[in-house]
Amino acid sequence: MMEPGLYHVLFISTALFFIGVFGFLTRRNLITMLMSIELVLNSVNINFIAFNKYVWPNKLDGLFFSIFVIAIAAAEAAVAIAIIINLYRSHQSIDVENAEDLKF
Amino acid sequence: MLNDFLLLMKAELALAFILFLVLILKVGKEITNERLLALIQLLLLGNFIFGFFFIESGSLFGGMFTTNGLIAFQKSIISLGIYLISLLFSDWLKKSELLPEFFILLLSAVLGMFFLISSGNLLMFYLSVELATIPVAAMANFDLDKKISSEASMKMILSSALSSGVLLFGISLIYGATGTISFDQIPALLDGNGLQILAFVFLFTAFAFKLSIVPFHLWTADVYEGSPIAVTSFLSVISKGAITFILLTTLYKVFAPMHDLWYNMVMLLSVITMVVGNLFALRQQNIKRFLAFSSIAQVGFILLGISSHSMEGTSSVVYFVLIYVFSNLAAFGVAGAISQAAGKERIEDYKGLYQTNPLISWVLALSLFSLAGIPPTAGFFGKLFLITAGASKGNYFFITVAALNMIISLYYYLRIVSAVFMDTNHQPIPKINLDHSTKLGMIICGAGIILIGLLSWVYDYITALSF
Numbered sequence: 001m002m003e004p005g006l007y008h009v010l011f012i013s014t015a016l017f018f019i020g021v022f023g024f025l026t027r028r029n030l031i032t033m034l035m036s037i038e039l040v041l042n043s044v045n046i047n048f049i050a051f052n053k054y055v056w057p058n059k060l061d062g063l064f065f066s067i068f069v070i071a072i073a074a075a076e077a078a079v080a081i082a083i084i085i086n087l088y089r090s091h092q093s094i095d096v097e098n099a100e101d102l103k104f
Numbered sequence: 105m106l107n108d109f110l111l112l113m114k115a116e117l118a119l120a121f122i123l124f125l126v127l128i129l130k131v132g133k134e135i136t137n138e139r140l141l142a143l144i145q146l147l148l149l150g151n152f153i154f155g156f157f158f159i160e161s162g163s164l165f166g167g168m169f170t171t172n173g174l175i176a177f178q179k180s181i182i183s184l185g186i187y188l189i190s191l192l193f194s195d196w197l198k199k200s201e202l203l204p205e206f207f208i209l210l211l212s213a214v215l216g217m218f219f220l221i222s223s224g225n226l227l228m229f230y231l232s233v234e235l236a237t238i239p240v241a242a243m244a245n246f247d248l249d250k251k252i253s254s255e256a257s258m259k260m261i262l263s264s265a266l267s268s269g270v271l272l273f274g275i276s277l278i279y280g281a282t283g284t285i286s287f288d289q290i291p292a293l294l295d296g297n298g299l300q301i302l303a304f305v306f307l308f309t310a311f312a313f314k315l316s317i318v319p320f321h322l323w324t325a326d327v328y329e330g331s332p333i334a335v336t337s338f339l340s341v342i343s344k345g346a347i348t349f350i351l352l353t354t355l356y357k358v359f360a361p362m363h364d365l366w367y368n369m370v371m372l373l374s375v376i377t378m379v380v381g382n383l384f385a386l387r388q389q390n391i392k393r394f395l396a397f398s399s400i401a402q403v404g405f406i407l408l409g410i411s412s413h414s415m416e417g418t419s420s421v422v423y424f425v426l427i428y429v430f431s432n433l434a435a436f437g438v439a440g441a442i443s444q445a446a447g448k449e450r451i452e453d454y455k456g457l458y459q460t461n462p463l464i465s466w467v468l469a470l471s472l473f474s475l476a477g478i479p480p481t482a483g484f485f486g487k488l489f490l491i492t493a494g495a496s497k498g499n500y501f502f503i504t505v506a507a508l509n510m511i512i513s514l515y516y517y518l519r520i521v522s523a524v525f526m527d528t529n530h531q532p533i534p535k536i537n538l539d540h541s542t543k544l545g546m547i548i549c550g551a552g553i554i555l556i557g558l559l560s561w562v563y564d565y566i567t568a569l570s571f
């Protein structure tokens with residue numbers, strides 16, 4: 001059984017990042033778009049932890065950074081959901097296709 | 105130790121003091137909007153003046169927070185901007201039911217910008233970018249009953265969330281490639297390998313999102329049109345200025361060893377940004393949307409100055425942002441006054457404005473001349489220094505394109521001036537009664553537009569601070 005190395009973890013995190021970006025660009029539901037952004041942020045967390053463990057075990061910056069990322073992601077999601085609730089009140093929908101008053 | 109802490113962080117501490125004072129006044133006993141606004145204006149003026157005293161340079165918390173004369177001056181520009189916003193939009197602010205909340209959000213965003221300009225570490229940088237954007241997204245939703253306001257705010261929070269994801273991915277790659285997140289240690293460890301280049305591209309993409317550089321500008325016009333005008337002006341002047349300042353630091357200090365790489369990138373993006381911003385501005389009918397595209401074109405000129413990577417680059421960009429604060433805030437102030445009094449935001453409604461409202465028309469004309477770069481307004485000198493700095497690299501093809509873009513921009517700026525002064529309108533906008541603080545704000549803006557260009561010691565002062 002092969003021990004997973006840095007490249008395996010980086011492959012997973014990069015794939016997660018681009019799955020998140022793809023989901024953000026293709027999904028039309030606001031909650032799903034927010035979930036895609038969480039995927040992006042968590043791929044970054046995996047990156048930080050992997051670099052910390054495999055490449056720079058003596059420098060704990062990466063570990064601390066990931067804790068801050070989790071906290072800020074929660075704050076951002078809270079504001080985003082409040083905005084989405086307000087959008088739902090005015091548009092009766094959380095589909096981005098229905099929010100189309102501003103164009104060109 | 106405590107002395108150092110108090111002196112070096114005095115701008116942040118003063119701002120936090122005002123922020124908490126507003127919060128306490130909000131939960132305290134009933135106070136009328138007029139008196140509260142007057143108090144806040146006084147405090148912001150005090151904050152601006154306080155910015156010029158006790159300037160020290162040094163760093164705190166192991167290099168996470170740095171400050172020096174130039175950073176203190178940049179913070180003063182931002183303080184001046186929020187003071188002008190509180191003056192210019194006083195009519196709208198007085199009628200708002202949520203006046204304290206507006207200033208709490210605004211001041212916390214500004215606090216984030218202060219920490220952003222001072223940050224000396226990628227962790228601090230990320231945290232302060234978030235503190236500077238999340239409250240602004242909430243502010244964009246301030247017209248709670250308007251559909252477009254909630255749409256604008258949704259677009260803003262989603263695009264800024266994605267851009268901060270991209271930023272974080274870039275930071276994580278830099279950490280992987282160099283093993284440090286401190287601005288002081290990164291330059292020595294950069295050797296231009298593939299991972300570092302990829303990391304830089306991600307980081308610059310995030311900057312491009314926040315600064316609305318083409319091709320990442322698509323959120324800008326929608327957010328600007330949907331938000332209340334006070335918020336739009338804050339977004340287009342203050343947050344652009346703060347991000348420009350930190351972009352200067354990152355490119356000139358942290359990524360200085362990769363200069364050959366980013367020079368081409370910045371030059372190309374600068375030209376594309378100018379051309380696209382100008383061409384889209386030509387066809388706009390809504391004044392806020394028009395100013396959004398014009399601000400995209402101005403960012404192109406700022407990038408031209410940044411690309412020079414020299415002391416002139418720093419000083420010309422800071423000088424241009426100072427002028428940009430005056431001229432763009434004057435334009436937004438006029439648009440806000442008209443929108444508040446008459447509810448009109450289309451450019452064709454501005455026809456014949458001069459017959460009914462001469463003062464507003466002159467302020468608008470001055471600000472548009474300054475944005476277009478016509479002497480003797482300050483905008484001319486700002487653009488002159490930016491182009492001179494950009495030309496120091498000897499890349500004359502790009503400089504020619506930039507100069508041609510100034511001619512295109514003349515057409516659409518002067519289109520508004522001619523509508524205001526020359527065209528007649530059967531139903532012109534009625535005479536608007538400005539209150540005293542709006543009038544004071546417009547006069548300060550107009551005086552700034554003329555004087556900053558004529559008083560040469562302003563530019564000399566900035567040059568003396570630059571490095």
